[in-house]
Amino acid sequence: SAGRTLVLLGHGSHLNADSAQAVRRHAQAVRERGLFGEVIEAYWKEEPSLRQVLRLARFRDVTVVPLFVSEGYFTNQVLPRELGLTWRGPLPPQGVREVVGGRQIHYTRPYGIHPAMSNVILARAAEVYPDWTPQDTALVVLGHGTGRDPHSREATQHAAERLRQGGRFAEVQALYLDQEPNVSDWPSLTRAPTVVIVPFFASEGWHTLETIPADLGLTGPVTRLGGRTVCYSRPVGTHPTVTEVVLRLVEDSADTGNTAADLDPDWQAAGEMLAQAVTSGAGGLTVGELHIAASPEGGFHLCHQDDVGRADLRAVPLQDLSAWTGRSDEGHHRPIRTGRTLPRGWFAAVDAAEVRAALHAVYPAVLEQAHLWGLGQLPVTPWPETAARQSGRYARVRRAPPEQVAQARRDLCSACLRTPLWAGELLDAAAAVPLPCPEACTLLVSQVRQLLSGEIAHV
Template sequence: MREVFESVDSGVIYIVPNFISEGYFCQQVLPRELRLTGPTTQRDGRTIFYCDPVGIHPNMTRLLLQRADEVAPGVPRGETSLIIVGHGTNLNDNSTKAIQEQVRLIRDGGYGFAEVVDAYMEEAPLVSDWVNMTTAAHVVVVPFFIADGLHSFQDIPVLLGMEKEPGKALSEMEVFRQNPIAMHGRQLYYSSAIGTEPLMAEVILDQVHDFDTKHGIQDSVRTAASSEVLKTGLERWIQEGRDVIGEVHFAADASGFTLRHLADVGVSLADLTAYEGAVAAREIARCDEAGAFRAIKTAATLRRGWIVRVMDVSELLLALEFFYPAAVGMALAEERGALEPVPLRSLLGRQTGMYRFANGITDAQAGEIIGGFCAGESKCLRRIVFKLDAVQPLGGSAELKLGPQAGQVPGMDAARCVPLLCMEACNHIVSVARKVSRENNDAKAKG
């Protein structure tokens, strides 16, 4: 998350948590990771506003009602029980408040449902008890989650009794196409997560507007000058002959710029699928050749066979941002000595919950974990710029990720490349460190 500030030139930044509740993550993790001091933070000449999460905005009620009507078209509300489902957790009392508030608003708003109840996966009232907590002939279940994933695709259907065991991969959408499902003498309608509603974009903007109103922010504040460091830096690199970043080659042509896979340079245009506009880069970067999701965008797994045309440098910058988030900004920040890497020990030391053990690895293990998991040709192309701690560099096989040969496709001329940099170890390293730390503790206990 700390990389995101290298992605924008604006002097004014609004942060809107795309979370359902203002619980543990919004109150503790995000402010810590984004280095926020309160609703307004002044840092490095920028003003950063921290808004409320989308899930607590009153307009979420409108989205819930619309989703309920969409999933059960033509079914009278007076004959329908509406269940709003959340996760439930003991980490923070606020985690269920957003759902409870929406239930209250719909109950008291005269929207005509026979009953409106809240239910949870891991605390009472449990969604698995939906038969006993509702009485209407029709039951509509709407997961109050930001996105569809394991919970909405697999866990909740099992808890509802729709499925006997977890189903297929996350791309499987059939679970939402079975409506209505006859169960226990009722008609059950199951919706996808509320966060997939297109109107969520309006709720995000509503939170920005409400922040301005609450804190007296004038419209003139938003017009603070942009430094355009990213755009001018990219223009300079183009003039210097830099035309490669990761596995992407970019070049000027008569109508603007083109981007293509580095391995497709020289391939006939007739053999490439053509796309117009920067947004195409986001979809191209999403999956590899086999159609598997690319969780690590800097892995050398970008699929081939495409060409993207963009109009100008601004759109080129956006396309590169989709391919390699924050990469241009981090490279420019390092170039001018402004990049602030996070030492590995600092990152591991601030972990909480199940990851609080992660800092129990030895210095040698740290080097081997990073050297193995981050191997350039097979795992991640980034060059590591963070140290083990404030002064000590990483050792062991991690040294292969530190030099000028890292940060680009092996064998490429460094003078042509915009380097891919890593300023902070990713969550994959934290997970491996936790596992190794637990093994260290177990070995000590046995010894």
């Protein structure tokens, strides 16, 4: 597998910087195993985005795993569409294979469907209630159950069924947040004196930390309620053993027919462009607000352009650089990294082979976009096409009048370092690494939706 790229996809969030943490940790854990030539992450609501990610792959053989707990609307419709696959609908057990932009893409089912998830549930239950006795303990596997796709409950149901057969609990129930049987009915749906609730969720967030405890009246990991004991665990998706499940899923769905270990030629050419840009200027290279310069001790030094020359900067290791620069100086989440809010006060020291990864950690995918734009090969997606692709509660943006799209652009793009080519703006070619924006980002789509629904006032 050394000549293969593994891409891990997460949901991410416009609001919560911690939402991507689980994906980041699993990616790092797989990376440390050295099983793949590279491991990269991408998100629906953050950068690197699903639309950009395949261009980032070093190899032409790419395996893509959705780090989602259930199969459904996202894994069957949204993710394939955003990746540029033609597949729509439930996936066969081996996943699907398609060629996208010259790369062989193997798109697998989400990890939540794997039978080994029942072990992760057991591990979470044992953390919150180590001494459970089967005859006195009920297990509730708590799924989201959005109801949009009938398949979305299957992973939760199957995990509950396997645990029921395992006989480790007096009873096992699959209950849901947004559907019947509803988790708020746990007092009547379970009988054992102790109830262990394990959220079958991919990440820690608003639901697991706030709405579920508030709705159920839980005050911590263990709460006495109505004469019974309720133990509430952390979600399954953040457990370290999920990394093993991901690897087993890849192994189980692998075939031997596709082992081309070729490097992608566009990926290589973009790397050469960067190598030339960082070594040609005497004063280093500036990309957006980032400064990259050869360091007197050897290697390269990256920092905010306004911090050049400061001796009091904090060293940030390469593996932490993405998370570190994912928040502004005020602590705000930066889902789109080219907003003009790159934090200050840090530096990263990397060697020549790591400069590209460091640039990607700060500004994901900009190098690959700049390279293609320079060749005149960066596809630009005008707003009507982006709007037509939206579905679910975002479908209404198709009806947005031009002035609302222009308003969203004034609100967001004016504070962004990229130039929105999708809106017809022209990019100044003077920069060594220019920052084109070929299509409206998810933040802009969301802004248009909120303007339309009156959640944000028009000015």
